[in-house]
Amino acid sequence: xxxxxxxxxxxxxxxxxxxxxxxxxxxxxxxxxxxxxxxxxxxxxxxxxxxxxxxxxxxxxxxxxxxxxxxxxxxxxxxxxxxxxxxxxxxxxxxxxxxxxxxxxxxxxxxxxxxxxxxxxxxxxxxxxxxxxxxxxxxxxxxxxxxxxxxxxxxxxxxxxxxxxxxxxxxxxxxxxxxxxxxxxxxxxxxxxxxxxxxxxxxxxxxxxxxxxxxxxxxxxxxxxxxxxxxxxxxxxxxxxxxxxxxxxxxxxxxxxxxxxxxxxxxxxxxxxxxxxx
Numbered sequence: 015x016x017x018x019x020x021x022x023x024x025x026x027x028x029x030x031x032x033x034x035x036x037x038x039x040x041x042x043x044x045x046x047x048x049x050x051x052x053x054x055x056x057x058x059x060x061x062x063x064x065x066x067x068x069x070x071x072x073x074x075x076x077x078x079x080x081x082x083x084x085x086x087x088x089x090x091x092x093x094x095x096x097x098x099x100x101x102x103x104x105x106x107x108x109x110x111x112x113x114x115x116x117x118x119x120x121x122x123x124x125x126x127x128x129x130x131x132x133x134x135x136x137x138x139x140x141x142x143x144x145x146x147x148x149x150x151x152x153x154x155x156x157x158x159x160x161x162x163x164x165x166x167x168x169x170x171x172x173x174x175x176x177x178x179x180x181x182x183x184x185x186x187x188x189x190x191x192x193x194x195x196x197x198x199x200x201x202x203x204x205x206x207x208x209x210x211x212x213x214x215x216x217x218x219x220x221x222x223x224x225x226x227x228x229x230x231x232x233x234x235x236x237x238x239x240x241x242x243x244x245x246x247x248x249x250x251x252x253x254x255x256x257x258x259x260x261x262x263x264x265x266x267x268x269x270x271x272x273x274x275x276x277x278x279x280x281x282x283x284x285x286x287x288x289x290x291x292x
Contacts, residue, residue: 065165068175071200073157083232085112086261092135094126096250102126105135115151117143134252145187154187156202166192172204173197181210201233202226218243230273234259 063071093104103126110118119139124131145154154160160183166176174194181188191207205224222240226233238254260274 065175068195068200069158069163072195072202075200076155080114082263083113084262084264086259088256089258091255093253094130094134094250097248099127099130103130105131115146115148117146153185156193160188169194174203186211203233218245229259231263232261
């Protein structure tokens with residue numbers, strides 16, 4: 015098989031489908047970010063709370079965030095690399111979120127394979143908008159309704175509880191893997207896993223890592239990487255880098271409180287969470 019043969023629509027679609035699958039599982043979990051709680055309270059809970067209570071607190075944080083965040087903006091860079099595609103296929107996207115569930119995307123730059131752009135990047139944005147809706151979010155979020163959680167131990171390096179997450183339902187956007195829950199504020203700081211559902215017989219295996227970092231009182235995604243091993247075409251890699259966050263939090267008085275973080279801040283914070291890798 016040569017590169018010219020690979021560039022057919024069917025083969026590009028297979029690579030695109032494989033790249034898209036892993037990202038969808040993680041992106042449905044990051045529709046809105048998780049606010050923090052005071053460190054002193056978190057320290058007490060770390061010593062006293064059993065794993066079951068950690069999961070309860072994680073769910074409570076997610077619900078609190080729905081009321082705490084008014085809006086945010088960020089930039090993302092999507093890129094796909096494959097031996098036969100090269101590494102030149104990318105999008106730079108601006109996201110604007112407004113509570114409770116409105117997501118707007120604008121593509122600022124693009125390049126590379128048109129088929130991958132249409133079948134991977136465009137589809138990712140569509141699914142993220144769909145799963146952010148209030149009616150859909152409860153069907154895909156990290157909760158006991160959607161998952162069984164098994165405690166794996168405490169990660170001292172990451173200062174986080176580790177749980178195995180096993181899907182309970184058959185929703186196509188659920189995952190199977192490991193989550194890290196912060197001991198400070200019970201936010202999810204890292205997800206490693208694979209899609210619970212295989213979307214094509216041509217996909218042999220998909221593995222992804224999705225990382226978050228703390229900005230002010232909120233946690234935002236900072237990096238996603240997935241590797242899709244295809245039965246006939248080798249391995250394709252999808253990466254998403256997030257930067258330049260600006261957000262509006264709701265204050266007790268009802269007036270918004272504005273904050274922003276630079277791309278450099280994002281990189282620095284991402285470096286600090288690398289210790290959570292296992």
